[in-house]
Amino acid sequence: MVDLKEKWQGWLALSTAIMAVLAALTTLYMGKYSSRAIMSQGQESDQWAFYQAKSIKGHTFEVNLKVLELQYQAQKGLPPEVAAEYQKTMKKYSDEIKRYDGEKKEIKDKAEGIAKVKLKAQEMGGDFAYALIFLQIALMLSSIASLTKRHYLWYIALICNIGWLFFFLDAWLLFY
Numbered sequence: 001m002v003d004l005k006e007k008w009q010g011w012l013a014l015s016t017a018i019m020a021v022l023a024a025l026t027t028l029y030m031g032k033y034s035s036r037a038i039m040s041q042g043q044e045s046d047q048w049a050f051y052q053a054k055s056i057k058g059h060t061f062e063v064n065l066k067v068l069e070l071q072y073q074a075q076k077g078l079p080p081e082v083a084a085e086y087q088k089t090m091k092k093y094s095d096e097i098k099r100y101d102g103e104k105k106e107i108k109d110k111a112e113g114i115a116k117v118k119l120k121a122q123e124m125g126g127d128f129a130y131a132l133i134f135l136q137i138a139l140m141l142s143s144i145a146s147l148t149k150r151h152y153l154w155y156i157a158l159i160c161n162i163g164w165l166f167f168f169l170d171a172w173l174l175f176y
Contacts (some may be wrong), residue, residue: 009146012154016142019161020023024134026168030128033121033171038120047111051104065093072169127171134163 020078072078072086106172138160 007106008151008154012146015154016139018140019135019142021156022164023132023139026128026132026135029171030125030132033125033128037118037121037125037171038144040114040121042066044111044114044118047107047114051107051111053139054104054107058097058104059103060156061093061096061100065090065097068093080112123174127167127174130170134160134167136165 068086068090072090078086081129082150138157141157141160145151145157
């Protein structure tokens, strides 16, 4: 017949092994979402740099359009073909300004979308990190319980798993 001490040690070993597997899984998710946050930061920065480049190009057209408008207004009695060329060029510059404004809006929307993905990944990665801390504490307490044969340390370790569960679920569901 199996005595109580052997039964306790069996449960201790099994629970410690399960905690170790959960710690490995939690570490995997923590790394995944931390990496996703870092990659998203780079993508977001690229989009904002692209946005700024479009802004500079659009501003160049705005300045050139203003100069052309002032030149056109300052000159009196232009030949019709020259006046038509001014009008054509000003229309082209105006169209370019509108195009750049539209492109900037698309880029801004994309950058803001990436920023949301980044923030969610950061929150999830952080929650997985907190969950892992609780599992590491539980594993340490289980190991000490095994060495010292102190049951209460194992019970505290099991209670620490509630902290793991909370943060692990929070990472997926984002309670707050």
